[in-house]
Amino acid sequence: MSAIAHRAPRARRFARVVTATGVALLVTACTPMERTGKMQDPLSQGDLSQVAPAFARYTSQTVIDGLWKWPQLSARDRSIVTLSVLIARNQTIEMAFYLRLALDSGVKPAEVSEMITHLAFYSGWGNAAAAAAVARHIFAERGIGTDQIPPADIDPLTLNEASERQRAQAVGENFGLVAPGVVQYTTDVLFRDLWLRPGLAPRDRSLVTVSALVANGQVAQIPYHLNRAMDNGLTQDEASEVLTQLAFYAGWPNVFSAMPVFKDVFAKRPT
Amino acid sequence: MSAIAHRAPRARRFARVVTATGVALLVTACTPMERTGKMQDPLSQGDLSQVAPAFARYTSQTVIDGLWKWPQLSARDRSIVTLSVLIARNQTIEMAFYLRLALDSGVKPAEVSEMITHLAFYSGWGNAAAAAAVARHIFAERGIGTDQIPPADIDPLTLNEASERQRAQAVGENFGLVAPGVVQYTTDVLFRDLWLRPGLAPRDRSLVTVSALVANGQVAQIPYHLNRAMDNGLTQDEASEVLTQLAFYAGWPNVFSAMPVFKDVFAKRPT
Amino acid sequence: MSAIAHRAPRARRFARVVTATGVALLVTACTPMERTGKMQDPLSQGDLSQVAPAFARYTSQTVIDGLWKWPQLSARDRSIVTLSVLIARNQTIEMAFYLRLALDSGVKPAEVSEMITHLAFYSGWGNAAAAAAVARHIFAERGIGTDQIPPADIDPLTLNEASERQRAQAVGENFGLVAPGVVQYTTDVLFRDLWLRPGLAPRDRSLVTVSALVANGQVAQIPYHLNRAMDNGLTQDEASEVLTQLAFYAGWPNVFSAMPVFKDVFAKRPT
Numbered sequence: 140m141s142a143i144a145h146r147a148p149r150a151r152r153f154a155r156v157v158t159a160t161g162v163a164l165l166v167t168a169c170t171p172m173e174r175t176g177k178m179q180d181p182l183s184q185g186d187l188s189q190v191a192p193a194f195a196r197y198t199s200q201t202v203i204d205g206l207w208k209w210p211q212l213s214a215r216d217r218s219i220v221t222l223s224v225l226i227a228r229n230q231t232i233e234m235a236f237y238l239r240l241a242l243d244s245g246v247k248p249a250e251v252s253e254m255i256t257h258l259a260f261y262s263g264w265g266n267a268a269a270a271a272a273v274a275r276h277i278f279a280e281r282g283i284g285t286d287q288i289p290p291a292d293i294d295p296l297t298l299n300e301a302s303e304r305q306r307a308q309a310v311g312e313n314f315g316l317v318a319p320g321v322v323q324y325t326t327d328v329l330f331r332d333l334w335l336r337p338g339l340a341p342r343d344r345s346l347v348t349v350s351a352l353v354a355n356g357q358v359a360q361i362p363y364h365l366n367r368a369m370d371n372g373l374t375q376d377e378a379s380e381v382l383t384q385l386a387f388y389a390g391w392p393n394v395f396s397a398m399p400v401f402k403d404v405f406a407k408r409p410t
Numbered sequence: 411m412s413a414i415a416h417r418a419p420r421a422r423r424f425a426r427v428v429t430a431t432g433v434a435l436l437v438t439a440c441t442p443m444e445r446t447g448k449m450q451d452p453l454s455q456g457d458l459s460q461v462a463p464a465f466a467r468y469t470s471q472t473v474i475d476g477l478w479k480w481p482q483l484s485a486r487d488r489s490i491v492t493l494s495v496l497i498a499r500n501q502t503i504e505m506a507f508y509l510r511l512a513l514d515s516g517v518k519p520a521e522v523s524e525m526i527t528h529l530a531f532y533s534g535w536g537n538a539a540a541a542a543a544v545a546r547h548i549f550a551e552r553g554i555g556t557d558q559i560p561p562a563d564i565d566p567l568t569l570n571e572a573s574e575r576q577r578a579q580a581v582g583e584n585f586g587l588v589a590p591g592v593v594q595y596t597t598d599v600l601f602r603d604l605w606l607r608p609g610l611a612p613r614d615r616s617l618v619t620v621s622a623l624v625a626n627g628q629v630a631q632i633p634y635h636l637n638r639a640m641d642n643g644l645t646q647d648e649a650s651e652v653l654t655q656l657a658f659y660a661g662w663p664n665v666f667s668a669m670p671v672f673k674d675v676f677a678k679r680p681t
Numbered sequence: 682m683s684a685i686a687h688r689a690p691r692a693r694r695f696a697r698v699v700t701a702t703g704v705a706l707l708v709t710a711c712t713p714m715e716r717t718g719k720m721q722d723p724l725s726q727g728d729l730s731q732v733a734p735a736f737a738r739y740t741s742q743t744v745i746d747g748l749w750k751w752p753q754l755s756a757r758d759r760s761i762v763t764l765s766v767l768i769a770r771n772q773t774i775e776m777a778f779y780l781r782l783a784l785d786s787g788v789k790p791a792e793v794s795e796m797i798t799h800l801a802f803y804s805g806w807g808n809a810a811a812a813a814a815v816a817r818h819i820f821a822e823r824g825i826g827t828d829q830i831p832p833a834d835i836d837p838l839t840l841n842e843a844s845e846r847q848r849a850q851a852v853g854e855n856f857g858l859v860a861p862g863v864v865q866y867t868t869d870v871l872f873r874d875l876w877l878r879p880g881l882a883p884r885d886r887s888l889v890t891v892s893a894l895v896a897n898g899q900v901a902q903i904p905y906h907l908n909r910a911m912d913n914g915l916t917q918d919e920a921s922e923v924l925t926q927l928a929f930y931a932g933w934p935n936v937f938s939a940m941p942v943f944k945d946v947f948a949k950r951p952t
Contacts, residue, residue: 458813459827460820460830461794461816461817461820462795462809462813462830464794464833465794465797467833467834469806469810472870480862495805496807499805503773503814504810625805650860650862654862654866657862657863657866660805661803661804661805661808662802662803663893663899663902664899665860666901667899667902669856672860673856673859
């Protein structure tokens with residue numbers, strides 16, 4: 140008996156969202172004037188069927204009407220995972236569709252804004268710049284103004300000083316002489332600034348980070364960040380289903396390389 | 411005495427193909443209307459010489475008139491490897507040229523269609539979607555209709571039940587509790603569905619998979635899939651020359667990281 | 682007391698360059714006709730603030746007015762590192778801005794040309810082809826003609842025969858039977874041709890290579906090339922600050938995976 144068959148859709152709110160966006164699947168909202176880079180435009184479901192009918196069917200049945208509806212992970216979390224993959228891998232072509240889906244699934248514009256900023260540090264400055272250009276377009280399309288976006292200067296969350304001191308000491312002892320600039324920026328800008336911005340909850344910031352790590356095959360960095368994610372409230376069941384979502388959007392090989400690391404982190408955590 | 415000097419071109423059919431496509435090297439067939447994203451258009455050989463004459467010469471002499479003509483691997487297989495790299499790394503700009511070259515080298519439209527579907531799972535959903543948009547354009551340009559494309563539903567190849575049961579059991583024992591969703595989809599959708607689609611022979615499906623793994627530096631996943639490729643009929647000499655093709659298209663570092671793994675797989679196979 | 686606070690800007694020439702280019706930050710010089718792929722155009726600093734004000738502030742304060750001005754590494758070297766990252770990861774959207782900045786920071790057109798050719802081999806043929814298309818555009822914009830570009834055929838630098846024989850022997854013994862084609866091209870085309878082209882100094886060629894390796898997470902290939910870089914004149918302090926530059930442009934995870942390898946290489950070199 141297939142476990143997949145048992146993955147009954149319970150997330151009714153999401154079902155409505157998917158129905159609403161279903162017809163627009165993979166279709167951009169570009170005007171004709173904008174659609175000139177034709178070969179790089181995403182295809183409609185109908186056009187997709189002209190080229191790869193099996194891929195079109197997997198997309199509609201297995202992914203959109205299957206994966207996205209399983210209750211093991213909310214559609215909001217799935218959107219955060221998927222958007223993180225696309226930003227971390229600079230896949231701008233698909234980004235518009237999934238950014239709209241994220242907003243429709245309960246990810247706030249403020250959270251999108253913070254995700255982009257966060258991934259500047261965790262996947263590279265150019266990735267965030269490219270994502271910002273797509274977000275600018277979608278925000279304009281939806282009339283999302285700066286009143287919905289966190290300002291640059293903002294009251295930070297309270298830092299766990301003991302935990303941060305321990306982290307900084309370990310990294311400083313290990314790499315302080317190898318790369319003092321990296322070590323200093325990691326403390327001053329990442330852990331005492333970026334991670335304390337309240338526009339994206341620490342649990343979600345961790346979800347973004349872990350998704351980006353798996354998406355780029357950076358397995359060596361998973362243990363610290365998966366533990367941090369679970370300290371920040373991500374459950375083991377959620378982390379497990381994040382891997383399912385990542386299998387489709389970051390590819391099976393990245394997930395098969397990440398699974399032994401997840402297994403090891405799960406096993407070593409106090410229960 | 412250089413082994414390269416000994417790489418005498420014997421593949422005459424391919425020589426004609428390259429001559430025919432040579433003048434179009436790296437030139438798209440876009441109409442002026444479509445060429446607006448100018449900085450992202452591939453250059454003609456002449457334009458390339460304005461910017462990087464050495465790169466232009468390596469492209470024409472070392473790669474097109476050299477590498478592609480060596481008989482150690484057919485032009486068809488080289489096309490499958492190269493197209494797999496471009497799809498797996500989302501390099502849409504170069505894809506049109508190499509998709510046309512693939513069709514000219516004996517890769518069937520049906521096989522292109524299945525490659526895209528296959529790489530949705532092995533490199534990520536967004537990669538396949540971007541590739542499908544390029545393929546749609548080339549198929550239209552060549553008048554390739556859905557009669558040449560495998561439908562979504564199709565009689566599957568016969569499954570090797572014993573081998574698949576062994577694979578599923580090993581993965582289930584290892585990761586069944588860590589990521590039940592991944593494990594279940596791997597069995598139900600990948601190995602009992604995708605891999606059995608007859609539009610792309612198992613040997614070629616493996617060639618696509620191994621190429622994608624090397625192209626993205628996913629060395630941990632190479633042993634299983636290289637063994638599977640050789641079980642499916644890829645010879646050691648072919649696998650070896652796949653590395654040469656990958657050196658140019660996925661870069662030397664990825665191949666130097668893959669060579670120890672290939673060496674180990676070769677050494678451990680029963681002869 | 683923060684080490685960052687101590688990173689006093691001394692590079693005055695660069696300060697002028699940044700002031701001059703500051704207003705153009707992330708803005709392309711495209712004509713309206715070329716700006717049709719709108720969602721993929723980089724944003725101005727003002728537009729960026731509409732979407733991600735914190736990212737905009739980090740870009741201007743932390744990166745452009747901070748990182749780029751620290752004297753630990755010249756703006757020219759920072760440009761080489763950054764451009765290498767963008768080419769090695771095929772991030773064409775941001776490339777125009779950083780290519781202009783490189784030319785403004787003292788990287789010669791001849792060096793840009795050789796970087797593209799070099800990265801064809803070290804990151805993949807398609808990456809170089811995409812970069813060449815961007816460079817063609819910028820060279821035309823600045824009136825840079827072929828008189829400033831190294832020709833394909835050129836008197837090579839003198840080869841260190843002893844060192845190259847040792848490298849070739851080690852690689853041949855290890856991989857000669859596994860991938861004879863790769864081994865032969867590595868000797869004939871890379872180390873007896875590409876690396877001897879005088880348009881890019883060996884130290885800079887190494888800087889490009891190491892940057893590309895870190896940018897793509899290819900840690901297994903770092904020891905050989907970092908040692909070669911330092912043999913070619915890159916100092917440990919420079920290598921250390923290369924990591925800081927890479928943290929921002931290739932992302933923190935790639936740098937955290939590279940730091941233990943850099944540490945090990947530093948420790949094992951004769952002092």
